Each structure stands twice: as C-alpha cells, then as structure tokens.
Amino acid sequence: MVAVEANGSKPPLLGMRCIWGLVGRENELHMADDFLDKAAAGGAAFVLAGAPGIGKTALLHAVEAVASAAGRRIVQVVGAEFETDIGFSGLNQVLSPLLSDISVLASVHQEALRVGLGFGDGPRPDWLLVSNATVALLRHAASIQLLLVIIDDAQWLDRASATVLGFAARRVVPRVGFLWAGRPDPGGVIERSGLPTHMLGPVSDDAAAALLDLCSPPLALRVRQRLIVEAEGNPLALIELPTALSAPQLAATEALPSPLPITARLQALFEGRIKTLPRATQRLLLLAALDGAGELQVLQAAADGPELLEDLEPAEQDHLIVVDDVNRLVNFRHPLIRSSVVELSTACERRQAHRALASAVLDQPDRHAWHLAGATFETNEQVAALLDQVGQRMFCRGDLAGAATASTRAASLSPVPLDQARRLTEAAQHAAKLGELRTVSQLLAVVGQTDPGFAGSLGGASLAASLLIGGDGDVSIAHQLLVEALQSHPDPQNAEDDTLVEALHTLSWICALGGKAELWKPFSEMVSRLTPRAPVYLLLAHTVLADPARATATSLAHLDRALSRSGSETDLTSIVRISRSARFVDRLYLCRERLSRFVREPVDAGIIEANALRDLCLDDFFTGQWDESEQLARGLSSAEGQESRLLGCHARYILALLAAVRGDDNSNQALCDELTSWAALRTALSIQYTALHARALAAIGRGDFDQAYQWAAAISPPGKFATSVGEALFVCIDLVEAAVRTNRLDEAKAHIAAMREEGIAALSPRLALLVAGAAALAAPDDLATELFEHALAPPGTDRWPFDRARVQLAYGEHLRRIRSMSCSRLQLAAALDVFQRLGAQPWARRTANELRATGQVRPANQRLEPPSLTPQEETIAKLAATGLTNKQIAQQLYLSHRTIQNHLHRIFPKLGITSRAALRDALTYDKTRP
Numbered sequence: 001m002v003a004v005e006a007n008g009s010k011p012p013l014l015g016m017r018c019i020w021g022l023v024g025r026e027n028e029l030h031m032a033d034d035f036l037d038k039a040a041a042g043g044a045a046f047v048l049a050g051a052p053g054i055g056k057t058a059l060l061h062a063v064e065a066v067a068s069a070a071g072r073r074i075v076q077v078v079g080a081e082f083e084t085d086i087g088f089s090g091l092n093q094v095l096s097p098l099l100s101d102i103s104v105l106a107s108v109h110q111e112a113l114r115v116g117l118g119f120g121d122g123p124r125p126d127w128l129l130v131s132n133a134t135v136a137l138l139r140h141a142a143s144i145q146l147l148l149v150i151i152d153d154a155q156w157l158d159r160a161s162a163t164v165l166g167f168a169a170r171r172v173v174p175r176v177g178f179l180w181a182g183r184p185d186p187g188g189v190i191e192r193s194g195l196p197t198h199m200l201g202p203v204s205d206d207a208a209a210a211l212l213d214l215c216s217p218p219l220a221l222r223v224r225q226r227l228i229v230e231a232e233g234n235p236l237a238l239i240e241l242p243t244a245l246s247a248p249q250l251a252a253t254e255a256l257p258s259p260l261p262i263t264a265r266l267q268a269l270f271e272g273r274i275k276t277l278p279r280a281t282q283r284l285l286l287l288a289a290l291d292g293a294g295e296l297q298v299l300q301a302a303a304d305g306p307e308l309l310e311d312l313e314p315a316e317q318d319h320l321i322v323v324d325d326v327n328r329l330v331n332f333r334h335p336l337i338r339s340s341v342v343e344l345s346t347a348c349e350r351r352q353a354h355r356a357l358a359s360a361v362l363d364q365p366d367r368h369a370w371h372l373a374g375a376t377f378e379t380n381e382q383v384a385a386l387l388d389q390v391g392q393r394m395f396c397r398g399d400l401a402g403a404a405t406a407s408t409r410a411a412s413l414s415p416v417p418l419d420q421a422r423r424l425t426e427a428a429q430h431a432a433k434l435g436e437l438r439t440v441s442q443l444l445a446v447v448g449q450t451d452p453g454f455a456g457s458l459g460g461a462s463l464a465a466s467l468l469i470g471g472d473g474d475v476s477i478a479h480q481l482l483v484e485a486l487q488s489h490p491d492p493q494n495a496e497d498d499t500l501v502e503a504l505h506t507l508s509w510i511c512a513l514g515g516k517a518e519l520w521k522p523f524s525e526m527v528s529r530l531t532p533r534a535p536v537y538l539l540l541a542h543t544v545l546a547d548p549a550r551a552t553a554t555s556l557a558h559l560d561r562a563l564s565r566s567g568s569e570t571d572l573t574s575i576v577r578i579s580r581s582a583r584f585v586d587r588l589y590l591c592r593e594r595l596s597r598f599v600r601e602p603v604d605a606g607i608i609e610a611n612a613l614r615d616l617c618l619d620d621f622f623t624g625q626w627d628e629s630e631q632l633a634r635g636l637s638s639a640e641g642q643e644s645r646l647l648g649c650h651a652r653y654i655l656a657l658l659a660a661v662r663g664d665d666n667s668n669q670a671l672c673d674e675l676t677s678w679a680a681l682r683t684a685l686s687i688q689y690t691a692l693h694a695r696a697l698a699a700i701g702r703g704d705f706d707q708a709y710q711w712a713a714a715i716s717p718p719g720k721f722a723t724s725v726g727e728a729l730f731v732c733i734d735l736v737e738a739a740v741r742t743n744r745l746d747e748a749k750a751h752i753a754a755m756r757e758e759g760i761a762a763l764s765p766r767l768a769l770l771v772a773g774a775a776a777l778a779a780p781d782d783l784a785t786e787l788f789e790h791a792l793a794p795p796g797t798d799r800w801p802f803d804r805a806r807v808q809l810a811y812g813e814h815l816r817r818i819r820s821m822s823c824s825r826l827q828l829a830a831a832l833d834v835f836q837r838l839g840a841q842p843w844a845r846r847t848a849n850e851l852r853a854t855g856q857v858r859p860a861n862q863r864l865e866p867p868s869l870t871p872q873e874e875t876i877a878k879l880a881a882t883g884l885t886n887k888q889i890a891q892q893l894y895l896s897h898r899t900i901q902n903h904l905h906r907i908f909p910k911l912g913i914t915s916r917a918a919l920r921d922a923l924t925y926d927k928t929r930p
C-alpha cells in the first residue's frame with residue numbers, strides 16, 4: 001500500500017500521471033467540481049467505479065491537482081493487490097500524516113487509534129470506536145485546512161480499513177471530501193461502502209482519436225480506425241495497443257492480432273514486455289509486486305545484490321515502473337502490470353521471492369509472518385504459530401476479519417490435525433462474531449473432517465449450537481449439546497475463559513428461544529459460579545431475562561445502571577447483549593441512542609448490527625414509531641437469508657404486530673402461521689409465544705374477544721405468569737380485557753391478582769399503566785373511575801402512546817356507561833387522536849363509534865387539545881378556567897383536590913403562565929369543543 005500526503009514535501013503518487021492531459025472527461029470534471037464544492041461546505045463522498053484502464057486514476061489526478069491548487073490538504077492511499085493482509089494498514093496510511101495532532105482527541109479516541117493502528121497497547125477497540133476516532137481526527141484536520149481523502153484501488157483495501165473509512169465517508173464530515181476509485185467488485189469494498197457511485201464508461205470515439213494522436217506515432221488511417229474500435233473507449237488500451245504492433249501492422253500491411261477481452265489483451269501485452277526484460281529485473285519486479293509497499297530498502301535487502309537501481313532500469317525505461325528517488329519507492333505504472341508480473345512467475349519463483357522478502361522484513365512481525373506463509377508450501381508448525389500470533393494481534397486491534405484470515409491460513413499450514421481444528425475453530429469464532437454463519441459452517445465442516453472429536457469440545461459445541469439455532473436446528477438438541485460440553489469443560493468457573501463465556505452467552509440465547517424455565521437452570525447455575533465475576537450481560541440474562549416477570553428491584557437497578565453507563569462506546573457487543581434483558585421490562589429506550597448508531601451507520605458489523613436492529617424495531621413498536629419499526633423489520637428480514645433464520649422470525653414478529661394494530665388481518669395471520677410452523681419444528685416456544693401475542697392483538701382489534709382470550713391464555717393462563725415467559729407480560733392487559741369482554745370476570749380478577757402478587761407494576765411505568773388499566777377494566781363501575789385516573793396519572797406514560805390510548809379508550813367507554821358524557825368525550829377524543837396519528841385503524845374505528853355514542857360527531861382528523869397538555873390536564877385547565885375551585889373540579893372528575901392541585905402545578909409552566917387568572921387566555925380551544 002502506498003500513501004503520501006500531497007501538499008507536504010512528498011509528491012503525489014497515485015499511480016503515474018497522464019503526461020498528455022486528460023481527454024474526453026468534461027462531464028466527470030464538472031461532477032468533480034460540484035463534489036469539491038460540496039465537500040468544502042458540508043462534506044461529501046464520491047466513488048468512481050470502472051474497468052481496469054478506463055481512467056479512474058487519471059481522473060483522481062485531475063481532481064487532486066485542482067484541489068491542491070485551491071489549497072486543500074490531501075491525504076491518500078492506494079490499495080495494492082498481493083499485499084499481505086495486515087489489519088488497518090490502509091487506515092494507517094491515510095491517517096499517518098495527521099497523527100501528529102492525535103493529542104487533541106479525547107483520550108478514549110487516542111487509545112483506540114493507537115491500539116487499532118498497532119503502535120500502542122490497550123483494550124481491544126471496537127470498530128465503531130476506531131471509526132469515531134478516525135472521524136474526530138479528520139474533523140480536526142479539516143478545521144485547520146480543507147481536506148481531501150483520496151482512496152484509489154479501493155477494491156484492494158484491507159477489510160478493516162475499508163469498514164472504518166466507509167463509516168467516515170458516510171458520516172459526511174464537514175470540510176472533508178472522500179474520493180474513492182476502484183474496480184467494480186460485487187459484494188466487495190465499493191458495494192459495501194454504500195457511497196454514491198459513478199460508473200466511469202468508455203471515452204467517446206472523438207476523445208479516443210484525440211488520445212491516439214497524442215500518444216502514438218502517426219498511424220495509417222485504417223489502423224487508427226481499427227485501434228479505436230478495438231480499444232472500446234479504454235484509454236489504457238489506446239495507449240498500449242499501438243506499442244505492441246509490429247511495423248507491418250502499423251502500416252496496415254498485416255492484420256492485427258485477433259480480439260481478446262480488453263483486460264486480458266492488455267495483460268497479455270504487458271506480459272510480452274515483461275518477458276523480454278533481463279532475469280534480474282524480472283526477479284526484482286516480482287519482489288516489488290509481492291511486497292506491495294515497493295520500498296527500495298526492502299527490495300535491496302531481499303534481492304541481496306549490489307546493483308538494484310541498474311537492475312530496475314530496463315523496466316523503468318520500458319515505462320513499466322517508476323522509481324521514486326525521493327521516497328525511495330518503486331511504483332508500477334499500472335496495476336495490470338503488477339498482476340502480469342505475478343501471473344508470469346512460477347510457483348517456485350513466488351516462494352523464493354516471499355522467502356527473500358520475509359528475511360528483509362524481520363523487524364515487522366506481521367509482514368514477516370505473511371511472507372513466510374507465502375514461502376511455505378508444505379505444512380509448517382513454526383510458520384503456523386507465527387500466523388497465530390498475527391491473528392491474535394489483529395484480534396487485539398479490533399480487526400476480526402484480519403484475525404479470521406490469519407487463523408485460516410495458520411490452520412492450512414498446521415501439521416497436526418488437532419492444531420488445525422483449533423485454528424479453524426478460532427477462525428470460525430471470528431467469522432461468527434462478524435455474523436458470517438455460512439463461512440462458520442464451511443469452516444466447521446472442515447474441522448469435523450480434520451478432527452472428529454472436535455464436536456465434543458466446548459468451542460466446537462458452542463459454534464455448532466449457534467449454527468443449529470441460527471439455521472434449521474432443534475432448540476432442545478442445541479441446548480443439550482452445549483450444556484453437556486459446558487459441564488465437561490475442564491474449568492467451568494473461570495470467568496476469564498473467553499470460550500466458556502461465549503458458550504454461556506450462546507446458551508442464554510438458546511434458553512430464551514426455548515421459552516421454558518427448565519432450560520435456564522443449568523445456565524443460571526453456571527453463571528452464578530463464575531469467578532472472579534461474570535460479564536454483566538450474562539449476570540443480567542440470569543437475573544432479568546431468564547424470568548422477567550420476577551426480576552427484583554435490585555436486578556432492575558443493575559440493568560438500569562448497565563444501560564445508562566456513559567462512555568460505554570468502547571464495547572458495543574456488550575450493549576447489544578445487555579439490551580436483550582431490557583426488552584420485556586421496557587427499558588430499550590435507555591440504550592436506544594447507542595443501538596441507533598448501527599442503523600444510522602450500517603456497517604460490516606454482522607450479527608451485532610442485526611441484533612441492535614431487532615431491539616430497535618421492538619422499541620419502535622412499543623413507543624409508537626411504527627413506520628420506522630416497519631422499515632427496520634424489513635431490513636432485518638432481508639438479513640435473514642444471508643445469515644440467520646432467527647432474525648427473520650424477529651422481523652416477522654414485528655411485522656405481525658404492526659399488521660395487528662393496523663388491522664391487516666390477512667398479513668397478520670400469514671406471518672403468524674409462518675412463525676408457528678417455524679417454531680413447532682424446532683421446539684422454539686418463545687417464537688410460538690410471539691405469534692400468539694400478535695394473534696391476540698389482532699383479535700382484539702377486530703373485536704373477536706373470545707379468540708383473543710384463547711390466544712393470550714395460551715401464552716400463560718389467567719392467574720399465572722408462567723416462569724421464563726416474557727411474552728406473558730406483553731399480553732397482560734389483552735388477557736384481562738378479553739376476559740372482561742367475554743364475561744370471564746373470575747379469570748380477569750385472577751389475573752389481576754397474579755399481577756399484584758408478582759409485583760408486575762413495579763417492573764416498568766408501562767407495565768404499571770397496564771396493570772392499573774387492567775384493574776380498572778375489571779372493576780365495578782363505582783370503583784373504576786378512580787382506578788382509571790390512578791392508571792393514567794403517573795407522568796411519562798405517553799412514551800407508550802398506543803398502550804396509554806387503549807387505557808383511555810377503556811376509560812371513555814366506562815365513563816359513557818356511567819353517563820358521564822363530557823368526561824367520556826375528553827378521554828375518547830384523546831385516544832382517537834393517538835390512534836389516528838399512529839394508524840391503528842381498528843382502535844380508531846372503535847373509539848370513533850364510542851365517541852359517536854356519546855352524542856359527539858367530530859371530523860376524523862380534527863385535533864382538539866392544545867398540544868402541550870395531556871387530555872387530563874386539559875380537562876382540568878378548562879374547568880379551572882371557568883372559575884371552579886380545586887374542590888369543585890375534584891368532585892366533577894372523581895379525583896382528590898390534591899391531585900387537581902398537582903395537575904395545575906404542572907399545567908401553569910406548560911402554558912407559560914403563573915396564575916389561575918391567566919388560564920382562560922392561555923387556552924385556545926377549538927370552537928367545536930363541547
């Protein structure tokens with residue numbers, strides 16, 4: 001990889017400059033102007049993609065020249081084919097000119113960059129932290145001078161760098177322009193970057209003719225025409241094809257060679273030229289091609305001959321390379337030349353070259369190990385062990401992809417099957433963390449062949465179990481497999497044993513999926529025994545997720561602390577793992593901000609990202625952001641095919657819930673049927689519960705309360721909160737409402753008693769609202785009003801608008817029954833507004849009917865209450881504005897006068913007034929209001 005800063009002492013080195021100027025790219029130059037303007041203002045990113053030789057690098061030069069002349073600072077990196085896979089090497093190159101200012105960054109960012117880039121020790125940084133640190137450094141540099149980051153041959157950028165630089169480019173950093181160029185690579189760096197991309201096409205025939213005239217000797221007209229056709233608008237072909245023609249061909253006295261695809265033809269052409277070079281020169285070119293960095297000093301050491309520059313000269317004279325004396329580098333004039341040099345070499349020559357390079361870079365352990373691996377044909381434990389260390393270093397620097405590559409290569413060099421199995425397992429573990437389950441299963445298949453006893457080991461069992469639950473496997477088999485492996489693990493209490501901790505995490509997934517109390521027992525026992533201390537996400541899975549209905553105040557406080565902890569940016573995997581315990585106790589909003597980063601910045605974070613998405617769309621559903629919830633669920637279901645069937649189930653669950661609340665019964669039913677059959681085949685009870693939840697909600701929406709009762713009671717019967725069944729909390733009010741509506745008052749009361757006994761209301765404000773709302777629903781008329789008021793009074797429940805509106809609807813229905821029409825209308829109108837805003841059609845219809853029955857007809861979309869007051873507050877404010885005392889208002893609303901006083905305390909600041917006398921003016925009522 002070659003990197004330089006263009007406005008310093010070093011010259012720009014993005015390949016070789018186009019000496020005759022650029023022809024036929026006026027459109028692109030206009031686009032580049034716009035891009036530079038945008039970059040100077042708010043920041044911008046742009047990708048040029050196109051075939052080899054089409055002129056991407058030439059265009060980058062043109063843009064760079066303009067930017068440089070306008071005084072921008074330029075940092076750049078060029079990806080190199082054949083370069084050893086050294087993590088973050090690309091990023092290192094881009095940032096190195098800026099690192100002198102690293103001390104201005106927050107210490108957490110400084111550390112992340114130092115560790116990630118390999119010049120400091122510290123805890124393994126998360127990719128997101130490295131990305132944020134990169135953005136911070138670029139932002140700082142740009143605050144001093146406009147910055148242009150140029151990345152050429154992006155298709156060869158190492159994957160970790162591509163992820164981070166892609167993140168930074170998508171972030172759109174003010175005053176920074178990101179200009180990428182590379183060959184189209186389906187599924188590769190450019191596609192994954194998600195940046196706006198321009199496909200660079202062929203130059204026009206006129207431009208081709210102009211270029212030919214500039215770069216070739218005078219040609220016979222026929223030959224000139226033929227070359228223009230054959231070059232297919234590819235500038236490299238236009239420049240290079242004439243050089244390969246013989247004198248008779250140039251004179252058109254002899255036919256041109258038969259057509260080949262243009263790249264192959266160019267490559268063949270370069271090969272022809274390389275073959276004519278002296279052996280020593282060819283050997284040096286191979287060394288330069290395989291090393292990537294092209295440092296003369298390394299070549300000198302590897303070649304071990306005195307005449308380095310003399311030996312390079314023939315290639316330089318033939319314009320295949322350029323020797324940069326100032327920076328002491330050798331650059332290939334075009335990447336195709338580098339490919340041709342390697343293509344042309346024999347396996348034996350490549351091995352010798354790698355061996356020589358390995359000895360020349362003894363001071364750089366990663367490069368040394370990779371070259372040794374390149375030089376090794378047979379298995380070799382010594383080299384494999386060196387690659388193990390490379391993998392370990394990559395892992396510590398947060399480069400999982402690099403670590404997986406190193407472990408896989410180490411495995412292929414391992415002479416002993418057991419070592420091979422271990423290394424492949426490590427690679428599979430890294431791949432599993434990246435969410436690449438297909439790679440994991442391929443690796444494991446090899447492991448199985450290498451070492452049949454492997455499946456019994458903890459690492460193997462853990463991976464096999466995650467594959468089983470991510471794919472088509474049975475939950476109880478996965479559970480059994482993993483528990484047995486855990487129990488026979490030699491040191492089952494060591495909290496510092498990564499394999500053990502990961503296996504326990506996988507087990508917690510399996511238990512949650514299985515939805516049965518007995519599955520959790522071995523997990524809980526093992527987590528409680530971990531020493532010195534289990535990771536917080538495992539503890540919370542044990543104390544909250546394993547049985548959310550019975551989470552104690554202490555564990556909930558622990559969860560709250562874990563979710564709100566600041567600076568936890570360093571460990572996003574933990575956040576995602578902790579958030580699982582937050583879902584049934586309504587605390588996902590506490591980690592929303594951090595989870596949302598995955599959505600704002602979709603990156604190569606695999607399974608972690610998908611899990612963040614899963615929790616976000618559930619939170620969106622409960623907090624009434626249904627469009628976003630749907631969008632995320634659809635994103636999640638598109639990840640299903642690639643990685644895990646389980647993700648598809650979560651997506652279907654959310655979509656089924658959305659279909660239920662929107663009254664789309666057909667979709668709801670189809671989705672729930674899919675969930676049910678998926679779950680039945682795998683004994684995944686929790687998935688069945690999700691289907692039952694969505695079905696019960698839909699049945700309530702369409703007024704089929706008997707069916708709703710059956711569905712809800714199938715999750716957990718009335719009077720009971722089944723152990724380890726979180727979904728029982730989700731349907732607590734559905735069960736009571738359905739029971740009340742179908743004259744099952746005893747069952748309703750039994751369930752309310754169970755809620756009280758288990759202290760469900762203490763789990764979250766949402767559950768407190770629902771428990772109190774359920775109690776009011778089942779109460780006799782003379783008690784219900786006070787209970788409904790009690791349910792709706794606590795502040796903060798409007799975070800869950802659908803649930804709150806449901807309680808208001810029930811309250812309005814009750815008030816109408818007891819003929820308190822004006823109060824009923826207030827509740828119903830408020831509920832109707834929410835249902836309409838959310839698009840909860842069945843509930844909106846039901847509320848509108850109810851409102852009509854109170855004698856009020858109002859346009860469907862009319863907003864009645866002043867926006868800043870809750871309906872309850874508005875009622876009180878209105879009554880107070882008519883001159884009633886607190887006591888009189890309290891009597892009218894069945895409340896205590898103290899409650900009215902509290903409400904008024906909240907109302908005055910909301911309306912911006914300080915006295916009762918100002919109330920009338922402050923309230924701007926709709927004239928149609930009764």
Ligand SMILES: Nc1ncnc2c1ncn2[C@@H]1O[C@H](COP(=O)(O)OP(=O)(O)OP(=O)(O)O)[C@@H](O)[C@H]1O
Pocket residue numbers: 015016017018019020021022023024025050051052053054055056057058059153182183203211235236239334335336
């Ligand atoms: N529009 C142009 N006018 C004149 N010369 C050009 C033009 N486009 C490209 N060239 C020249 O053609 C050759 C190949 O172009 P370039 O190296 O930019 O291709 P590329 O798209 O970057 O290919 P690769 O994908 O292999 O890197 C270079 O010598 C370059 O200077």
Ligand SMILES: [Mg+2]
Pocket residue numbers: 015056057058152153335
């Ligand atoms: Mg190029």
